[in-house]
Structure formats: C-alpha cells, structure tokens
Amino acid sequence: MPRQAMQRRLPALVAAAGLAALSAVPAAGAASESALRSELEALKQRIKELERKLEARRQNERQTEEKLAELEKEVASAAEWKSPNTLIHMAGYADVGYTDARGASGTFDSVRFNPIVHYQYRDLVMLESELELKVTEDGETETGLEYLTIDLFLNDYVAIVAGKFLSPVGWFRQNIHPSWINRLPSAPAGFGHDQAAPNADVGLQVRGGFPAFGGFNRVTYAVYVGNGPTLEADGGEIEMIETPGLGSDTDGEKVVGGRLGVFLAQRRLELGVSGATGKVSVTKNAGASVSDGARGYRVLGADFTWRPWRLDLRGEYIRQEVDDLASSAYATEGGTWRAWYLQAAYRFRPTPWEVVARYADYDTPHDSKDLTQWALGVNYVFAANIVAKLAYEFNDNPNSGVAPSIDDRMLAQVAYGF
Amino acid sequence: MGNAMAKRKRSANRPAAGVAAAGLLLAAAAAWPPASRAEYPPKGDFARGARLWVLNCGRCHEARDPKELRDDQWITTLYHMRVRGGLTGQDVRDLYTFMERSN
Numbered sequence A: 001m002p003r004q005a006m007q008r009r010l011p012a013l014v015a016a017a018g019l020a021a022l023s024a025v026p027a028a029g030a031a032s033e034s035a036l037r038s039e040l041e042a043l044k045q046r047i048k049e050l051e052r053k054l055e056a057r058r059q060n061e062r063q064t065e066e067k068l069a070e071l072e073k074e075v076a077s078a079a080e081w082k083s084p085n086t087l088i089h090m091a092g093y094a095d096v097g098y099t100d101a102r103g104a105s106g107t108f109d110s111v112r113f114n115p116i117v118h119y120q121y122r123d124l125v126m127l128e129s130e131l132e133l134k135v136t137e138d139g140e141t142e143t144g145l146e147y148l149t150i151d152l153f154l155n156d157y158v159a160i161v162a163g164k165f166l167s168p169v170g171w172f173r174q175n176i177h178p179s180w181i182n183r184l185p186s187a188p189a190g191f192g193h194d195q196a197a198p199n200a201d202v203g204l205q206v207r208g209g210f211p212a213f214g215g216f217n218r219v220t221y222a223v224y225v226g227n228g229p230t231l232e233a234d235g236g237e238i239e240m241i242e243t244p245g246l247g248s249d250t251d252g253e254k255v256v257g258g259r260l261g262v263f264l265a266q267r268r269l270e271l272g273v274s275g276a277t278g279k280v281s282v283t284k285n286a287g288a289s290v291s292d293g294a295r296g297y298r299v300l301g302a303d304f305t306w307r308p309w310r311l312d313l314r315g316e317y318i319r320q321e322v323d324d325l326a327s328s329a330y331a332t333e334g335g336t337w338r339a340w341y342l343q344a345a346y347r348f349r350p351t352p353w354e355v356v357a358r359y360a361d362y363d364t365p366h367d368s369k370d371l372t373q374w375a376l377g378v379n380y381v382f383a384a385n386i387v388a389k390l391a392y393e394f395n396d397n398p399n400s401g402v403a404p405s406i407d408d409r410m411l412a413q414v415a416y417g418f
Numbered sequence B: 001m002g003n004a005m006a007k008r009k010r011s012a013n014r015p016a017a018g019v020a021a022a023g024l025l026l027a028a029a030a031a032w033p034p035a036s037r038a039e040y041p042p043k044g045d046f047a048r049g050a051r052l053w054v055l056n057c058g059r060c061h062e063a064r065d066p067k068e069l070r071d072d073q074w075i076t077t078l079y080h081m082r083v084r085g086g087l088t089g090q091d092v093r094d095l096y097t098f099m100e101r102s103n
Helices: A003-028 A030-082 A172-176 B002-031 B046-059 B071-085 B089-102
Strands: A086-101 A107-121 A125-135 A141-155 A158-166 A200-211 A218-226 A230-234 A237-242 A255-264 A269-285 A294-306 A311-322 A335-347 A353-363 A371-383 A386-396 A409-417
Touching (some): A158 B071, A237 A311
Antiparallel strands (some): A158 A200, A200 A218, A218 A255, A230 A237, A335 A353
16 A cells, blocks of 8 residues: 555554444443454454565665665676776687607797777777787797887878888788688798798878778778888898887988788788888897998889689788998898798688698798798688698799708697687 | 098088987977867778778788677777878778777
8 A cells, every 4th residue: 555545544444443432332321331442453454464565665776776876886887897988998819739750859839918908089099009919949938029009090081101111012011910810820931020021010101091992892001100111131041031120210310111902802902012212220230239320221012812602812012122232341242032922722612621822922131041831731710710720831942952941841820710 | 631521521510410300200290189089099990991901900910800809909900000101190980980880
C-alpha cells in the first residue's frame, strides 16, 4: 500500500474504532466494556504494526535511493571511459622462431616482442611508438626504438609526422616487415637492416592521400627531410650504408626524399615510386668513430602490389648509391647496393592454409655479400593476425667460387599481431 | 681550406632547412585545430566504410575482424593506418562507422 494512502487512512481507522466503542456503551453496558477495551487494544496493536511496516518501507526506499545514486555514478564513469579526449592503445606484434641451416644444428633463434603504443588526442594528434625487444644469442635482451613520432592531422589529406620514422622510401620496410604481415619468416635478401633498403630516419615528414581517378582510387604520398644515413668503412672500402635513424647529423647535410603511390582500388593494384637524395659521410672506420667529408647519396625505388582473385602478388626494387670521394681518408670509392624481390602468396579459402613463393636478388659492391634467394613456404592462418609459417630458403652467391653469406635453411615461425 | 669552405656551405644550408621546417610548422599551427567538434571522429558512411575495409586492408595484410577490438581501440588503430596507408580523413570516418556498428 502506498505510504501516503496509509497515512491518510490511519486517522480514519482510529476514529472508527472510537465511535464503535462509544456506540456500544449504552447497549452493552459494563459487561461489554472489557470487550470494547480489548478491541481497542487490538486496534492499537494493528496501528503499531502498520507504523512498523511504514518505517520498514521508508528504510527500503532510502536504500533504493542510495543504490540508484551509486548506479548513476557507475554509468557516468562508463560513459567517460567510452569518450575521453585522450585514447591509449597498445598494439604491436611478437614472434618466436626456429632455424635449421645446412651444416649447422637447428636452434630456437628468434624471440621478439614489438609493442606499439598509441596515445591519441581526439582526431588531431597521435603519438605512436614501437619498441623492439629480442633475445640475443648470449641470452641478453636487446632493446631498440623502432620509431617514435608525433603525428599532427592537419586536414583530411595531410598529416605532419615528426620524430624517428620508418623510411617512407619503398614499401616492404615501412609496411610489410612486421612478422604477422610478412608471409615468410624472413625478409627478402637485401631488405633486412642496413642492406639495400633504407630502414629509418629522424626528421620531419608530410604524408597522406587524396581521392583521384574516381571511385575508391587514391593517390598516396610521403615527403620527408631527415638526418640521413651514415657510412661504415673498413679496409679502404665502404662496408655498408647504415640507416638506423640517426639522432644526429654529423656532416650537417640533410637527406630529402619520399614516395608517390597510386592505389587503383577496383583493380586491387598499387604502384609506387620512391626516391631520396642528399649527402652522407663515413663516421665509422674499422669500428672506430671518425670524421670524413660528405659525398653524394641517392636512393631510387619502385614497388607494386596486385591482388587478383585469391592471389597476393607483390614486388619491389630498391637501389642505394653513394658517390666516390677522392679526398676521403677512409674510402675513396663509393658503391651501389641494389635489391629486388617478387613474391606470390595464395590462400586456399576457406581453409586456413596458404602457400608462398619468393625470389630475391641482392647485389652489393662486395662479392661475398651478394645473394640470390628462393624461398618457399606454407602457412597455417589461425586468424588474420596469427600465423604459423614453415619455409625453406635456397641461398646462392651469384659470383662463381664465392660462398653465400647465408646457407640454405629451414625456418619455422609463429607470429602474432595485436 | 677545403674544410672551411665546406663548413661555410653547410652553414648556408642550415638556415634554408630551418626556414622550411619553420614554415611547415607555422602552416600547421595556422590551420590547427581543423574544426571544433563535440564528438570524434564524426559519423561516416557505413556502406562506404564496409567497401573500404574490403579493398584497403589487403594492401598489406588480411582484413581484421571488426570484433577483434573495442570502438575506442578501432579509433587509434584506424588513425595509425591513416598514416601508414595514406588513407584520407573521410576514409577513416567511414571505416570507423563500419567497425563501430559491426563489432
């Protein structure tokens, strides 16, 4: 019974009881007085009972109101979590692997964890950073900062990217190298760290895309200025072009470059050309830090991705070149590092099985490092981001009488992107 | 002598690079923030987002199931992909609308 209704009825009940008692007096006399008294007592008891019930109901209402207030707080808290101005997200990938090279015992040689952290302020600014943690041969843990950039979304077509970034020259190094994306357990010959393809740089980049040619087609672009690479010399020759993304520019000469791509969505075809130019200098000779004059540096690249039917075809060409420098104290001759690869992958949908084949060619100024490589693999795709790979690489040195720098080998890997 | 000339040349290059970088940052500052919006990202086109999901993800990797992530995680993931894959702002809004309603 509602509280107000009960309160209204209480006086009426008391009055009715009194009237009943008074009207009974003349008729019943003294004999019925005790009966009336007991009836009055019963009514009093009933009133007390009703008062107790009313108090209990009030108590319940107070408790309900308190619970409701708590719930309102929780709902408000959940809404805050859904739409804060700053979003935090951890992504990345990890992989474990096993290698069995000809003439060597098999070994579990790959344990790698690459967390990527995203901090985003609304749709205006994003901080993104990838670390690489991996176990070395002697059991130590090697750490590296793969990239760290603050991205400013200027408008729908332009983002300014500042910091250490993966080189926008080419496609494999900036987009395909993560193990859950790469369809083989290894990078193509020449596309590993400090080989023919630039890896990273520190500087400023402007990149984005805009609709072109109708439909879902798009032109993509990236232009950057950075500290550029450095050269390592040994024995009077340039050993390698190092592109780790240097935090200093020892020769004071910047490198500028970029990539221009066309994505024809309906044809599932993407074509890209890349280039960079600037000056670089030798900063290491036989492992020791040195200072040398600046010399010309150029990169040229082209890449494609084509996905007809269930096939995934992709390929890339990259060429890094450094000029001669007659006045150099460490290496007067320059050199060209060139690599290309073609890869085909086929997924037997709806099954989780996939087969992959890749051919790669890597040419350097040093015969001992040249490599031609066939890789054949079969994958089991647990989910779009989880894959187990088994592959065999056939490695050869194209120079007669020179042993390849990598033996033929079997590779197994499980990769997880998150 | 040669070193001194090279140093002078490098010194001359530095202001040009500095001016270019400063110009870029000033342009960014002038245009930022692009708009004041109560909600972000603003709603896009669900059907277009679905089509973009099919066509774009496979440029590098298999398309991920919308159910893999929460809505807020999709926002950061899609803005990451905007930088990586040269998506436009409208592409991101359409993709997010598709992901948000499909997970």
